[in-house]
Amino acid sequence: MSSEQPLVIAVPSKGRLQENASAFFARAGLPLTQARGLRDYRGAVAGLPGIEVLFLSAAEIVTQLASGAAHLGVTGEDLVRESIPNADASVELITGLGFGGANVVVAVPQAWIDVRDMDDLDEVAGEMRARQGRRMRVATKYMNLTRLFFAEHGVADYRIVESLGATEGTPASGAADLIVDITTTGATLAANGLKVLDDGVILRSEANLVASLAAPWGSAARASVATVLSRIAAEEAARTTREIRAGIDPALVDLADLQTRYGATRPAGRAGGELVLHCPAARAFELAAALVDGGAQDVTVRALDYVFRTVNPLADRLFARIGRYGS
Numbered sequence: 001m002s003s004e005q006p007l008v009i010a011v012p013s014k015g016r017l018q019e020n021a022s023a024f025f026a027r028a029g030l031p032l033t034q035a036r037g038l039r040d041y042r043g044a045v046a047g048l049p050g051i052e053v054l055f056l057s058a059a060e061i062v063t064q065l066a067s068g069a070a071h072l073g074v075t076g077e078d079l080v081r082e083s084i085p086n087a088d089a090s091v092e093l094i095t096g097l098g099f100g101g102a103n104v105v106v107a108v109p110q111a112w113i114d115v116r117d118m119d120d121l122d123e124v125a126g127e128m129r130a131r132q133g134r135r136m137r138v139a140t141k142y143m144n145l146t147r148l149f150f151a152e153h154g155v156a157d158y159r160i161v162e163s164l165g166a167t168e169g170t171p172a173s174g175a176a177d178l179i180v181d182i183t184t185t186g187a188t189l190a191a192n193g194l195k196v197l198d199d200g201v202i203l204r205s206e207a208n209l210v211a212s213l214a215a216p217w218g219s220a221a222r223a224s225v226a227t228v229l230s231r232i233a234a235e236e237a238a239r240t241t242r243e244i245r246a247g248i249d250p251a252l253v254d255l256a257d258l259q260t261r262y263g264a265t266r267p268a269g270r271a272g273g274e275l276v277l278h279c280p281a282a283r284a285f286e287l288a289a290a291l292v293d294g295g296a297q298d299v300t301v302r303a304l305d306y307v308f309r310t311v312n313p314l315a316d317r318l319f320a321r322i323g324r325y326g327s
Contacts, residue, residue: 004218004219004220005216005218005220005221006050006051006052006220006221006224007050007051007052007071007072007220007221007224007225007228008051008052008053008054008064008069008070008071008072008215009045009051009052009053009054009070009071009072009073009074009228010053010054010055010056010060010061010064010065010070010072010073010074010075011025011032011053011054011055011056011061011073011074012055012056012057012058012061012074012075013041013055013056013057014057016099017058017074017099017100017207018055020097020099020100020207021074021097021207024074024097024098024099025045027235027239028228028231028232028234028235028236029231029235029306030045030046030048030228030231030232031045031046031047032044032045032046032053033045033046033053034055041054041055041056042054042055043055045228048224048227048228050220050223050224051224051228054070058075058076058079059079059083061073061074061075061079062075062079062080062083062084063083064212065080065084065090065091065210065211065212065214065215066083066084066090066091066212066214067212067214068212068214068215068216069215070212070215071211071212071215071217071221071225072094072209072210072211072212072225072228073209073210073212074097074207074208074209074210075207075208075210076100076102076205076206076207076208077093077096077203077205077206077208078102078104078142078145078182078203078205080093080208080210081144081145081203082141082142082143082144082145083144085144089213090212090213090214091210091211091212091213092210092211092213092317092318092321093208093209093210094208094209094210094211094229094314094317094318095208095209095232095236095314096206096207096208097206097207097208097209098206098207099206099207100205100206100207101184101204101205101206101207102182102183102184102205102206103182103183103184103201103202103203103204103205104142104145104180104181104182104201104202104203104205105180105181105182105183105189105196105197105200105201105202106118106121106149106178106179106180106196106197106200106202107168107178107179107180107181107183107189107194107195107196107197107200108121108171108177108178108194108195108197109171109177109178109193109194109195110190110193110194110195111193112124115197116197116198117197117198117199117200118150118153118155118197118199118200119153120197121136121153121155121178121197122153122154122155122157124136125155125156125157125158126157128157128177129157135157135158135159136157136158136159136177136178137158137159137160137161137175137176137177137178138150138158138159138160138161138176138177138178138179138180139160139161139162139163139167139170139171139175139176139178139179139180139181140160140161140162140163140167140179140180140181141162141163141167141181142180142181142182142202143160143162145180145202145203146160146180146202147160149180149202153199161175161176163176163179163181167179167180167181168181168188168189168192168194169192171192171193171194172192172193178194179194180202182205183196209232211225211318211321211322213321213322217322217323219325222319222322222324222325225315225318226315229312229314229315229318230308230312230315231306232314233308233309233312233313233314233315234306234307234308234309235305235306236314237306237307237309238303238304238305238306238307239281240280240281241278241279241280241281241304241307242278242279242280242281242284242301242302242303242304243276243277243278243301243302243303243304244264244275244276244277244278244279244284244287244288244291244299244300244301245274245275245276245277245298245299245300245302246274246275246277246288246291246296246297246298246299246300247273247274247275247296247297247298247299248273248274248275248291248294248295248296248297249273249275250266250273250275252294252295253275253291253294258277258287258290261290262279262280262283262286262287262290263279263280263283264277264278264279264283264287265277265278265279266278275291275296278307281303284301285301288301
């Protein structure tokens, strides 16, 4: 294919996932547009030519990534790992986005008071086979994740009942003995008389920015993705960083000690009588207090909009898989 094919980004088409994805891109200076309104399933990134946006369902996004029809997509890790065999060979999970969080779990009836972990579950499966002449039934939409997880724990005497509706209700209805399902708070499981096994968390999932390794990564697509990931990394760095300014001669400060104790760094190219430091947001107040105790005057702390750095771990990870230069 032509190296001038646009970079294609697939994002959720509706609901909270769409709202969160749009907000994520907007924070990174990549506002998504739909020329004909919300019913338009094609869009663009404002101010950046050469990028096409597709608004699709979460499941369709995974299909597009697997086939290479989309270069980037926003979707849940649970869908990626369930739907794409050997997902790590086909896609690169670039970064978690901080929304759409949920866990894929193994949940059994609360009445199974002696069943606490997967070893106990293996014993139950054996007992069902010996006493009732049947296999333990597991209701789930996550058939591939279930098979892999059960195999890792040596549980073999079971059969999967594909769930097409409310999975959590199947044990109570008698359609299954236990379930593998996704949960956020666990409240729905508890309301249906279910409990998660102590070692029964199969996957801690959230929405991810995912790159397809099967997509046609020509030079134009590589250039566009470098711009996109540069802005995303700059926003991510700014969100987790605080800038500290203090009225003190930098020569009087033990920078190595501040680095060790607070993760503080001094941006390159700064000089003069004011000390400027960057540090993790969670350590900002401790660092400010330490500077005041050390004699600094007028210590200020501020959030940053973007922090562009010479090293971009998001782009570097992707280019390590697809190569930095296209045809």
